[in-house]
Amino acid sequence: MNPQDQDGRRPRAIPSHLVNGHSPLHPSFSAERDREERDQAYDSIRSSMGPRREPIDLNDLHIDGEPTPAQTNASQQKSARQYEEVGDEDLEDIENRVAARDARDEAPLTPPATSRSISPFTANPTVDFEGLSWPSVGTLDRLRERTRPEDAEARLQKLSGAVRTILECIGEDPDREGLHGTPERYAKAMMFFTKGYEENLRDIVNGAVFHEDHDELVIVKDIDVYSLCEHHLVPFTGKMHIGYIPSRRVIGLSKLARIAEMFSRRLQVQERLTKQVALALSEVLKPQGVAVVMESSHLCMVMRGVQKGGATTTTSCMLGAMRKRAKTREEFLSLLRR
Structure with missing residues (x-):
């Protein structure tokens, strides 16, 4: 037995x-x-321990043609091309052709429902390295005020006056003890909340992009994000998870958080914020794929309106292999749940 x-x-x-x-x-x-x-794996490790190479400058980000031997070895080149060019429907088609017993079995397959086409809203990134990365009207004037203290002070006084007007309109006395100095304090706080308007993607990233023969997922989870809803000017806060599959270059991990910080410190909607971070990383690294997922709570629907305190909003943006290959996308999402 x-x-x-x-x-x-x-x-x-x-x-x-x-x-x-x-x-x-x-x-x-x-x-x-x-x-x-x-x-x-050994070849990849050895290539990263080779002759000293300078960090990649943003002017040299665009790749023309195939990579040189100094950038990556033959096996890594093959692996990267497979990630970019082979989708789930291609893999299933190959498997069926191998197992086919009759010519009729080799009819074209219907692409799986889990694979998605390229989004027209992310097909043409609008990152301006020379500008302020999706600047709005007036941000260049605000940036120039860094070298003109008198203009910066005039802007602060104008904003303080607007806050004083708000206090009067809601029935408060701006001159009472508790509110004395509040207009100036709030004006300074608002300038900090929106400091992302003055920041440039080139200045944040430059000097932190490096050659590395790595073609597996890189994920930074639980990045704290604080932003202002552009519809009601109240905060929404949450976590952002960023992942990408490198294509012979990686970025310093802290830069992922800094990119998220730059775009969040503006008047935003969560959907646009998620896309902006993904597109910026795609432009900087030219990776095989990028995925950004954000989960947040919006005070505009917690403190007012429907007043649902437990509601959480989740948005995502998938580019490249992350969007084309359902299995790659599922690997990323499963690692987030761990």
């Missing part, structure tokens, strides 16, 4: 911690494939 476990079932022939595809006991194990994966 065969031994059985406590549930009356036969014990598994392969322990659960060994069924990851790399155990010699696993039916799909291939010594040749395992050796090839190890060789690729």
Whole structure:
């Protein structure tokens, strides 16, 4: 009689911690494939420890043609091209052709519903490296005031006067003890809340883009985001998760948080904020794919309106391989849930 476990079932022939595809006991194990994966990993590590290379300048971001041997090895080139050019429908078509017994079995397959086409709203990024990255009217004047203190002070006084008017309109006395100095304090706070208007993507990123032979997911989760709803001028706060698949270049991890900070410190809507971060990273790195997910709570629907305190808004933007390949997208989302 065969031994059985406590549930009356036969014990598994392969322990659960060994069924990851790399155990010699696993039916799909291939010594040749395992050796090839190890060789690729070693090549990638060795390439990153080679001759010293300077960080990439934003002027050199655009790649013309195939990468040079100094940038990556042959196996990494092949891997990157597969990520960019092969979608889920292509993989399923190949599998069906291999298993086909009749010519009729090779009819074109319907693309899976989980794959998405390119969004017309993200097909043409509008990042202006020389400007202020999606600037609004008047931001250049605000930027110039850094070198003209008298103009900056005049702007602050104008904003303070507007706050004083608001206090009077709601029935308050701006001159009472508790509100003495509040217009000036609020004016300074508002300038800080919107400091992203004065920041430039080039200045934030330059000097922190590096050569690296890595073609797997890079994810930074739980980036705190504080922004102002442009419809009611009240805050919305939450977490942003950013991931990308490099194509021979990576960016300093803190820069991902700084990019999110730059765009959030403006009057925003969450949908646009999510896209702006994804498009900016796509322009800077030219990666195989980018994914940005944001979860936040909006005080405009918590403190007023429907007053639903437990409501959370989630938005996402997927570009490149993250949008084309459902399996890659699912890998990213599953890692966020861990």
